[in-house]
Amino acid sequence: MKSKWLYLLVCCSLLGMLLAPGTYEKAEAAPPGISTNAVGASLVDVASGRVLYSVKGDTPMRIASLTKIMTAIIAIEEGNLDDMVTVSRNAAGKEGSSIYLKLGEKMRLHDMLYGLMLRSGNDAATAIAEHIGGSVDGFVYLMNEKAKMLGMDHSHFTNPSGLDEGEGHRSSPNDMAKLTAYALKNSVFQEIVSTKLKKVPNPNEAWDYSWLNKNKMLSLFEGADGVKTGYTKLAKRCLVSSATRGGQQLVVVTLNDGDDWADHGRLLQYGFTYFPLKTVVKKGDPIEGTNFVAGNTFMYPLAEGETEKLTFRTTLTDPLSTNYRLAERGTVQFSLGGKPIQSIPLYEKGSPLLEKPSQSSFSFQPSQPYKEKWYTQYGFAIRALIEHLFSISGSPWAD
Structure with missing residues (x-):
């Protein structure tokens, strides 16, 4: 009988060490699966x-x-x-x-x-x-x-x-x-x-x-x-x-x-x-690493955790090109998980092409990792493990 209790105690202790509050951080939460009746x-x-x-x-x-x-x-x-x-x-x-x-x-x-x-x-x-x-x-x-x-x-x-x-x-x-x-x-x-x-x-x-x-x-x-x-x-x-x-x-x-x-x-x-629509950058926001601002507001549907996967790359416009004469100073290419999703023009701050530019600044600073309560994420797993232990060792509550 003691061996059954000892086996159960060791397993639960190990599980508790792995899942103790504060030891698990979730960087992102993928949307749950969904299915339909459609072909x-x-x-x-x-x-x-x-x-x-x-x-x-x-x-x-x-x-x-x-x-x-x-x-x-x-x-x-x-x-x-x-x-x-x-x-x-x-x-x-x-x-x-x-x-x-x-x-x-x-x-x-x-x-x-x-x-x-x-x-x-x-x-x-x-x-x-x-x-x-x-x-x-x-x-x-x-x-x-x-x-x-x-x-x-x-x-x-x-x-x-x-x-x-x-x-x-x-x-x-x-x-x-x-x-x-x-x-x-x-x-x-x-x-x-x-x-x-x-x-x-x-x-x-x-x-x-x-x-x-x-x-x-x-x-x-x-x-x-x-x-x-x-x-x-x-x-x-x-x-x-x-x-x-x-x-x-x-x-x-x-x-x-x-x-x-x-x-x-x-x-x-x-x-x-x-997948709520989120503002990635607003028209008039300064673009990190340049002296220019975003020419358009860019919004994109993003799941939780995907903001950290956003990257951007800027390309400056040739001063001798027609686009430069039309006030474009470059472009900024946004990518999600390495896949390009949108490109918007860059203008000088105060350009007449900017209507009511916002004053907020733009940078891709990763937010703090999402901490999820261990018992919310793993409650059912713990219960299933305990029930499994009981099934192989007998119920301690009855002995």
């Missing part, structure tokens, strides 16, 4: 484009009506929102989700975009494509050119609606997140996708069109402000959502996810909780 998923910070979470992020998959994000942003950028779009026979007869446009009907492009994004009208997608591209094929060409411009290397579009037509229409979770982050920086796009209910004049009836947004995230998650639902029999449930809190906007993409509403809420909360 493919991506969580991205809009301002920086940083991918915060990804599963099969670069795998091309069917995206259903998420395609209409590309259709909308091209129409906004390339078209005149006040143009009247005429509905062709091809558009009026398009299968799938519809806003029930009639052959020959005319509708303002801006209004039709609401039908496209709120109700996922395939008839609207076709009418818009024919109006902007001259034909569906012409518009598809624009879609793929836009994808190349944005660096969507795992995407190929064959139609403006997302219907399962052919085998080549694909995109990846990371590509769709990249596209959405780009589109959300357009105020017209942002206004459309954040609208819960839109009424539009209806030339065919005595009442207006009334379109309720299919995106339930606008009501389910505080701060939600977009973006698009999607479904086909082959693609299954697809969803892109966005939300803004504290000046930070995040985008979530899930492809083939049977529980997407819940998963999006969890992923958005995960991003806001563990």
